Amino acid sequence: MKILITGMAGFIGMHLAKVLSAAGHEITGIDNLSSITYEASLKLGRLQALGFTGDPLSEPRLEHDNLTFMRLDLTDEDAITKLIAEGGFAVVVNLAALAGVRLSTREPEAYFKSNADGFFNVLNAIRLVPQGRRPRLVFASSSSVYGDCTKVPFSEDNTEIEQVSVYAATKRINEIIARTYASLYQLDAIGLRFFTVYGPWGRPDMAPFIFTRALLSGKEITLFNQGKLRRDFTYVDDIVEGVRRIVEGRGNQGKAVPFAVYNIGCGTPIELFDFVHELESAVGIKGNLILGAMQQGDVHQTYADVSKLQRDYAFRPQVSLHEGIGRFWDWYKNYYQVKI
Template structure:
């Protein structure tokens, strides 16, 4: 069977946190996966290579190192491989980093996304699923955040690029009938997570007797969502197929836990699981940060019959167990 007759699911950002977990689940269920990642140094690439090491142990995994901005490379992959389903998770992540390096976000999140859309359009891809973010809601005063809310006031460059992705996806769904599904992720955490995220950086600091910086004096609320509660609905969407009942074939889902946690309570739970107190430095709200995220997941329940399963206590415990094992601490 050559690469053109064999069907692959194309997972961009396959060495990233969510991409790795999704690729592994797909591989375990027997799908052929083509992974793409540029292994940039936004955080320690060793973690990315270690994730890839696990994926490369599967015979049905193929990995390509490269960037979304390289249109020629993307076109060659869509030409060489049969890619009916694309799960586009690659992006320059991070709200605060976007204040310092805005150009990086424009290249990766806008130019890169446009390249993906063009390839999907040209090859008449059956379903494009792509990562968006809860940050598109900005300082939305209506709680919980609904996919029906207006989201036209992003307060960071990162959030603006994610909202732009949703608008571009709608345009391609409208013009070319390209079926697209946007996934607004709400503060994803768990084993193999990103070092720039609070749980990872707090755990590292507490274990090393270093202080942790707590913004907005600990009064922020986040709808922390365990990685398994992100992967399961994506898998259901892959199996369910595109939103063909809609014109244009365009859909957005909130992927959140639907139970916001106060940052100060989150830290208390972490201290309990680590058996160690944190040295805390309280600071004001940072530019670009929102005070609360809270996902309305009615569509998720209605369309996919799925509700998040993993509590914050269980999720943090799983992460701490992984962290201590991985870093031998």
């Protein structure tokens, strides 16, 4: 199956490309290699881990086995339309976006352009492909669309949700326009609300990286909301397995679904205190913990109800927090050549 992955040099994109290419699928990946949220060097490292040996910053196209990479921005409407029109893809997996709740409050214009305008370009390009050749769309949404929801666990059936960050709003916009397009133009689209993904090759602006750097440097670790934030930490391999099942159509009793939204999470919220203690145990260093106030745009907890994904795709997360943190630390100390 020919599959397009946008954001392939990103955290989830890299892991998904690795799994799908190993399964024999023909993968084309694009990424703008932006350094807005973190240095592009990690993105280049992910591409190298996929087997690419050329320079993606200067070469227009890289190939390795059944993987192809092109540097391309979703906001380039003409290029995106041409790629999807001529690519012959069975599925488009849209993972490209500016991530990060807190940064989105400071850079709203950049987030809207990338996450809303860019997504629309992908969606509209799919619409323009004639029926019969039109690819299915699987796209990344986020648990942040639930806002500071108090009804737990978070269910896809709960429509009384209010977003509290620009990032979350852009993801909700994606869901709404995709649902509308699915209804108006008879295209298939599935949105995936990811819950606090962590693991090797993750984003440096996320808690595992921030806390690990602080442990190794002896700096303070600030736990917001007095350390009482709860997150449904989900290991990246579990996320990718859920995406793979949907991409390959392994579920829904063989029925076509024009539009659907699924939570992909672990279903077990963890307090930040407990997460840090697990990380301290893996690294072997006690942290200097400082309690801080709640941050603008943040939420008190995330808690995934994954029963819908279990029902339709037999998905069950497999990796415990203890095992996932151990794998993350093994990768981190090797990649950054940590000596303790």
